Amino acid sequence: MAVVLHQFAYSHFNEKARWVLAYKGVEHVRKNYLPGPHIRPIKKLSGQQQTPVLDLEGQIITGSANIVHALEQRYPRPGVYPGNPRLQRRALEIQSRCDAEIGPAARTVLFSALVHEADYLLNLFAGHATGAQRWWYRAKFPLAKRMIARTNGVKDPANVRIAFEIFARTLDQVAGAVEETGYLVGDAFSIADLTTAALLAPYANPDHEDMRRPTPVPKRVQDLVQPYCHHPALDWVRNVYARHRPCTENVQLEQNADGSMPAGTGG
Ligand SMILES: N[C@@H](CCC(=O)N[C@@H](CS)C(=O)NCC(=O)O)C(=O)O
Structure with a gap:
């Protein structure tokens, strides 16, 4: 099977x-x-x-x-x-925290711009779709847009503001946490690094076929990601991708x- x-x-x-x-x-x-x-x-x-x-x-x-x-x-x-039980517990805690906090926050921040960019959304999520499928989705987009706004937390401006705060704070925390060894737990790659790097990847735009941002990037999305792109945490994400993310x-x-x-x- x-x-x-x-x-x-x-x-x-x-x-x-x-x-x-x-x-x-x-x-x-x-x-x-x-x-x-x-x-x-x-x-x-x-x-x-x-x-x-x-x-x-x-x-x-x-x-x-x-x-x-x-x-x-x-x-x-x-x-x-990690093999060491203490480090394993720590890595799994980081995964849980990232899944609960930075995952949803990073998504809300990105979708606050993406929800207005139907064609770009299609480029991101339907790069492999046929022309007919893309046409069909484009026609249905006004309906899908409401659902997308709701499930990605962008309907409530207070939620979007909190998401921006969590996002900015997390970038600073990650940059500080990896300063010593280059990894979040101990001195080796683990699920903690994988989770954090994957959930921040849409902002780091790593050179990997699964997460490379399609171009041209609409101005609204460009304006959103530009202020963060040289943050040391995102340099770290690109580095983790280069060293530990195999090709597809x-x-x-x-x-x-x-x-x-x-x-x-x-x-
Ligand atoms: N905690 C879940 C989150 C998964 C999640 O949020 N998936 C999003 C895509 S990033 C989704 O399917 N959204 C569509 C929906 O909720 O209908 C996980 O770790 O897998």
């Missing part, structure tokens, strides 16, 4: 799952969905609506941390959990599986 990652392209929580699969060299299929049309098939598959979802040879796993854990158990080498190999791509597009639009 195959390993299948049900995912949004580019998305930072999905990047955690892609990274672990690549790090461990797991051969798998990626099924790409578009935000909005993903809800029905993902709910049917997993009983909830968020991606990533991993089908690990028939076992359906939701939530990036659970996916990391299942892959760590099934494919222990190379490991992303052993992957078969599928776009908009399971009826998330109407019949006749391909995919």
Whole structure:
């Protein structure tokens, strides 16, 4: 039975799952969905609506941390959990904190601009889609936009302001924490670095095919990311990508599986 990652392209929580699969060299299929049309098939598959979802040879796993854990158990080498129990606890605490705080905050900050940029959103999430699928999504966008604003926390201006504060504070904390060894826990790469780097990757724009920002970048998005791009924490993210994020190999791509597009639009 195959390993299948049900995912949004580019998305930072999905990047955690892609990274672990690549790090461990797991051969798998990626099924790409578009935000909005993903809800029905993902709910049917997993009983909830968020991606990533991993089908690990028939076992359906939701939530990036659970996916990391299942892959760590099934494919222990190379490991992303530190061997030392104290360091492992610390790395897992950092993962939980990042998943709860910087993940949602970074997404809200980015979507506060992206929600107004339908074409760019398509470039990010539907780079592999056919022309017909892109046309279809563009036509449905006014409907999808409301759902995207709600699920990404950009409807409430107070939430957006808090997200900007968490984002800026986290960048400073990360820069301080990696100063000594270059890593967040001990002196080696772990799930703490992977999680933090993946969740900040949309701002670091690392030179990796899964997270490279498509160009041209609209002015609204450019104005949003520009003030942060030389922050030492984002230099660190690019460095972690260069040293520890393998290229994408052993992957078969599928776009908009399971009826998330109407019949006749391909995919
Ligand atoms: N805590 C979850 C968060 C996953 C998440 O927020 N996924 C977003 C994409 S980044 C999603 O699927 N959003 C669409 C929706 O909520 O319908 C994890 O670690 O996997």
